[in-house]
Amino acid sequence: MTTVNTIAGPMEVSDLGRTLSHEHLVSGMGGMDKITQLYDEEEAVRRCLDALETVSTAGIQTIIDCTPLDLGRQARVFERLADSSSVNIIAATGVYRWVPLTYYSWNEDAIAEYFLKDIEEGLESTSIKAGVIKLAWDYEYLLDDGVRSPKFQLEKVARGAARASKSSGVPITCHTRALDKLGMPLLDIFDDEGLDLRSITIGHSNDSGDMEYLTTILRRGATLGMDRFQSTLPEDEKERRSRLVSDLIKLGFADRICLGHDSAAYSLNLGPPEGGGRIEDRTCWLPVPDWEIKWLVENGASSEEIDDLMINSIAGTFAAAYKMANK
Ligand SMILES: [Zn+2]
Structure with a gap:
């Protein structure tokens, strides 16, 4: 038995079914729920339910929400969706690309403890447990000038995430800047920390077209997140x-x-300054099931x-992580 934490409680990994590996229900910034002119919880819940209902009719059974606290994760929205969502939702702990100054004086083990609290006790003051650890490495990684x-x-x-993953059996999913090949230094750290790389998803890798880079990640044993497929992409880019x-x-x-898409049901990111989120798109999670999968089948992919793409790849990350902690 391998279990995974969803917002509605633990479930068997074998029951996850067709899964989108990297999405956001609600995103923006930490603390946005306190700014009423920016954020409207009722609207966020309504948009999430609409988008979840829409994607469930396309056969998607599970969505992984890759939104840590500092990217605007809303545990209260998860509480409200837990009973009403037709799709399983896995929530994240972890940290986004701009590491909050709060963590600067903490060591790896203190950071691991902090993530473990989200995994073992619950997010914020709720009993909703995180099922993945999110990390984000982007341009900032190139800034290298001492401990600050x-x-x-x-x-x-x-390293903190790796230690939390190893002791809890929860996998790590990474936002990476693929053009800078940031999957490589991440895998070096996870290797050094003794993780089974099968449990690691190197995400946003389809921003790159470098087959050498992509196959190196796969040959090292990691899981490749080809998880940016937004509806706004031009057709030729979807085809690429x-x-x-x-x-x-x-x-x-x-x-x-x-x-996955890396799309949000309700997002303040790149939204208007008067707030209220970006333009609503209840079909934000349809391009993979309705466009990409169809294209792949038309171009020779078997059922x-x-x-494998929709179920076994992502289930394998949970199974590998679980095994590390439950040997
Ligand atoms: Zn994302």
């Missing part, structure tokens, strides 16, 4: 991203590639390979 530099802090937080997945399937990697 983003690079130093990002590496420290990654789909062809990349198709080429990797042909190399035999279907069961280690997971798909087993689609199941």
